[in-house]
Amino acid sequence: MDNFVALFLIISSLFTTSVIADWNILKQRWSRNGVGDSLKNYCESWRMNVEVSNIRGFSVVPQECVGHVKKYMTSTQYKADSKRAAEEIKLYFSGCCTLKGDGKDAWIFDIDETLLSTIPYYNKHGFGGEKLNSTSFEAWIKESTAPALDHTLEIFHEIKNRGFKIFLISSRRETLRSATVDNLIKVGYHGWSNLMLRALDDELMEVKKYQSKMRQRLVDEGYRIWGIVGDQWSSFEGLPSAKRAFKLPNSMYHIA
Numbered sequence: 001m002d003n004f005v006a007l008f009l010i011i012s013s014l015f016t017t018s019v020i021a022d023w024n025i026l027k028q029r030w031s032r033n034g035v036g037d038s039l040k041n042y043c044e045s046w047r048m049n050v051e052v053s054n055i056r057g058f059s060v061v062p063q064e065c066v067g068h069v070k071k072y073m074t075s076t077q078y079k080a081d082s083k084r085a086a087e088e089i090k091l092y093f094s095g096c097c098t099l100k101g102d103g104k105d106a107w108i109f110d111i112d113e114t115l116l117s118t119i120p121y122y123n124k125h126g127f128g129g130e131k132l133n134s135t136s137f138e139a140w141i142k143e144s145t146a147p148a149l150d151h152t153l154e155i156f157h158e159i160k161n162r163g164f165k166i167f168l169i170s171s172r173r174e175t176l177r178s179a180t181v182d183n184l185i186k187v188g189y190h191g192w193s194n195l196m197l198r199a200l201d202d203e204l205m206e207v208k209k210y211q212s213k214m215r216q217r218l219v220d221e222g223y224r225i226w227g228i229v230g231d232q233w234s235s236f237e238g239l240p241s242a243k244r245a246f247k248l249p250n251s252m253y254h255i256a
């Protein structure tokens with residue numbers, strides 16, 4: 001019996017030491033540069049660098065930061081950040097543009113994490129810490145239960161009422177069209193000019209290229225693109241560009 005207890009103590013102390021050691025390595029690496037010393041600092045810095053597109057192409061949120069990302073995406077800070085973005089958008093469209101009134105003044109919105117929130121899905125699937133399962137994600141989309149982002153909903157209607165034509169460009173697939181339309185209408189969006197989804201051909205293409213192609217199509221049809229609101233850099237990068245782009249926060253996933 002004594003032997004058993006001793007063994008147990010040895011094993012449990014080994015386990016604790018190795019967990020602490022991992023964290024100490026991270027901490028040392030981090031504080032050697034004289035910047036902060038907590039996991040919170042580390043994860044907030046990760047999050048911020050994702051937002052400004054210094055960190056790209058991650059397929060999952062680093063495991064040690066999943067809790068931090070979840071906390072942020074469900075916080076009043078996330079709401080405040082989205083609200084501030086909406087205020088800046090309002091400031092811009094109130095004075096930016098001399099609309100010609102020929103029906104060719106355009107504004108573009110993304111869908112996920114821009115008009116609609118997929119947080120209820122990610123809340124059940126590891127908050128960006130698990131690789132996206134597109135089968136279960138699309139099954140969730142088909143339920144059409146995504147809530148609106150309130151601040152985007154408000155500016156969506158203000159932009160429309162100013163006379164801009166609204167285009168929705170999303171990397172959602174064409175097969176999700178009716179579920180997407182149902183969902184958008186259910187939470188209060190209506191009156192857009194076109195909803196552009198990824199056709200079979202476009203699925204082979206990088207999202208960034210697909211987004212550019214859709215903007216080119218609008219420009220070829222004579223539209224002037226005054227603004228884009230999106231949560232992914234791949235919605236803004238490449239040509240043709242809009243006069244201004246507004247990035248909404250999203251550190252749960254990255255679309256290249």
Ligand SMILES: *[C@@H]1O[C@H](CO)[C@@H](O)[C@H](O)[C@H]1NC(C)=O
Nearest residue numbers: 131132133134135136137139
């Ligand atoms: C993805 O989700 C589907 C539906 O929930 C499930 O059947 C499948 O096993 C999942 N795939 C992986 C790789 O987890």
